[in-house]
Amino acid sequence: MAERRPRLGQVSASEWRFVVVLGLLALAITSIPYVVGAALSTPERAFGGFVYAVDDGYSYLAKMRQGAEGSWLFHIVFTPEPHPGTLLFPFHLVLGKLAALLASSDLTAMMVCVYQAARLVFGFGLVLTLYRFLAAFTERVLVRRVGWLMTVFGGGLGWLLLVLGGREWLGSLPLDFILPEGYTFLVLYGFPHIALARSLLLWGLLFLLDAWQLFPRRYDEDEESPSRPQRAAAIAGILWLAMGLIVSFYVAVAWAVAGAMWLAKTIRERRVLWRSVGMTALAGLLSAPIVVYSAIVFSSDDVYATWFAQNLISSPHPLHYLAAFGVPLILAMPAVGDVWRDRERPTWALVAWVAAIPVLVYLPVNVQRRLVxxxxxxLSLLAALGVCRLQAKGWKHRTVVNAVLSLVFITYALMVVGNSLQLLGQPAPVYRNQAELVALDWLGERVESDDVVLASYETGNYLPARVGARSFIGLGPEPVDFAGKEELVERCFDATADDSWRRDLLERYGVDFVFRGPFERQLGEYDPRQAPFLRLIYESAGYEVYEVEAIEP
Structure with missing residues (x-):
């Protein structure tokens, strides 16, 4: 029976059933560790709600709490320095407001539930978007399905590096374990904001290519409307503007990808395509305000500028990218020539996107590897075209291709199983002591939003997720001078430090409370009771809270 080929962009009901069923399966698989984590909670050890990128997860809850407590502007809660509120992170602020509407008593628990619900909802939206995007470039259902499966479930050869003892090979962890921008499975696993942002990126690209009239069938019913390309370009710009409100630099990624596609189109047609330039400029102008705003925020305020400078996400050695994407790249090679010569389909635009990546990920910017x-x-669609081309050559080729293809599905099977097994030991920071939560909740009832609490990093990174106050130190790039503050915290809990130095430290940074528990005791044996400027206001089950009091010099 011949393979059924719908039109470009057309998706049949049977295809949607395929996507819905397997998409729900993907989301169920990514949810297994969370279910295991919650089930293993005990009265003494509480599950914090995250199993992957846990410190980042707690920072998202901290942002949600700001929204839950009424703020529409974002403040950095992991540094004591004063700074203005900004329009950053509206996604998490809105989730926090939703949690506040739904919470009856335990706001933190409701925030975790809302976050996980958003992960499932926007993750499901992403898997649908992915298939619709792939369908715009090929009529072949088998190619669509293979490309979609590789995108949703595929990883790299990171599992092999771990097996061979290369956990820190060439100075970096394998990318398929740490780079959600590179792998959809990681997005589904823990990042609803990236799921929504990627959906907006892909829909924006579809509308822009539509504005370039690369999908002529879309205009069959409205060929006399000269404004339709402009409307499509405008929609692309608006979608990218919304995307930029979630992750601002993704707008620059969209511009770069659009530029690479335009350059490829120009090379193919051997002339400057001014109409496409105009459509792209329209999309770019409409999405530019968030880029301009972000640039102003990160350049005009010292606190935000320091955060930007410290947020270094550099690309590793190029061999890491080969380990991460080498398998689909090899599988794509047999199809690249035919795709480039194809005059009926816009699949060549995907070749341009992939070709731009080696340039993007080594640009002299601080978020290099996230530009992937x-x-x-x-790349997955190109690989799917190559797979189907090779499989058509006979069973020997089919066996080899399937064996190679299977390599990309191992990483995340191991990750889900491994993360689930690790939870058996109730490790920190995935789990928190119940006594700690009681102490933090007690403190949360007595603080103001601009109060500063000094604690260890392990406590400080979680504290703003549960307490509506600022932490002296927390998530890596956000505190001003993270390394310096880490040293100050260690010295503060060191019994050999002088109390006069300690008092000056607390006054200089406007610290209002000092929190002391097991993590802080690991830093030193200092007993805050002896300080005349620290008043014990809470003590229970090994946790203490001290209020900083002004004293006469």
Whole structure:
């Protein structure tokens, strides 16, 4: 029976059933560790709600709490320095407001539930978007399905590096374990904001290519409307503007990808395509305000500028990218020539996207490796075309291709199983002591939003998720001078430090409370009771809270 080929962009009911069933399966698989984590909670040890990128997860809860407590502007809660509120992170602020509406008593628990619900909802939206995006570039259902499966479930050869003892090979962890921009499975696993942002990126690209009239069938019913390309370009710009409100630099990724596609189109047609330039400029102008705003925020305020400078996410050695994407790249090679010569389909645009990645990920910017955002989608479709081409040559080729293809599905099977097994030991920071939560909840009832609490990093990174106050130190790039503050915290809990130095430290940074528990005791044996400027206001089950009091010099 011949393979059924719908039109470009057309998706049949049977295809949608395929996507819905397997998409729900993917979300169920990514939820297994969370279910295991919650089930293993005990009265003494509480599950914090995250199993992957746990410190980042707690920072998202801290942002949600700001929204839950009434704020529409974001403040950095992991540094004591004063700074203005900004329009950053509206996604998490809105989730926090939703949690506040739904919470009856335990706001933190409701925030975790809302976050996980958002992960499932926006993750499901992403898996649908991915298939619709792939369908715009090929009529072949088998190619669509293979490309979608590789995008949703596929990883790299990171599992092999771990097996061979290369956990820190060439100075970096394998990318398929740490780079959600590179792998959809990681997005589904823990990042609802990236799921929504990627959906907006892909829909924006579809509308822009539509504005370039690369999908002529869309205009069959409205060929006399000269404004339709402009409307499509405008929609692309609006979608990217919304995307930029979630992750601002993704707008620059969209511009770069659009530029690479335009350059490829120009090379193919051997002339400057001014109409496409105009459509792209329209989309770019409409999405530019959030880029301009972000640039102003990160350049005009010292606190935000320091955060930006410290947020270094550099690309590793190029061999890491080969380990991460080498398998689909090899599988794509047999199809690249035919795709580039194809005059009926816009699949060549995906070649341009993939070709731009080696340039993007080594640009002299601080978020290098995150600029790979979305490229897995393009590469997976090209790989799927190569797979189907090779499989058509006979069973021997089919066996080899299937064996190679299977390599990309191992990483995340191992990750889900491994994360689930690790939970058996109730490790920190995934689990928190119940006594700690009681102490933090007690403190949360007595603080103001601009109060500063000094504690160890382990406590400080979680504290703003549960307490509506600022932490002296927390998530890596956000505190001003993270390394310096880490040293100050260690010295503060060191019994050999002088009390006069300690008092000056607390006054200089406007610290209002000092929190002391097991993590802080690991830093030193200092007993805050002896300080005349620290008043014990809470003590229970090994946790203490001290209020900083002004004293006469």
């Amino acid at each position: 955002e979305g490229a897995q989608v393009a």
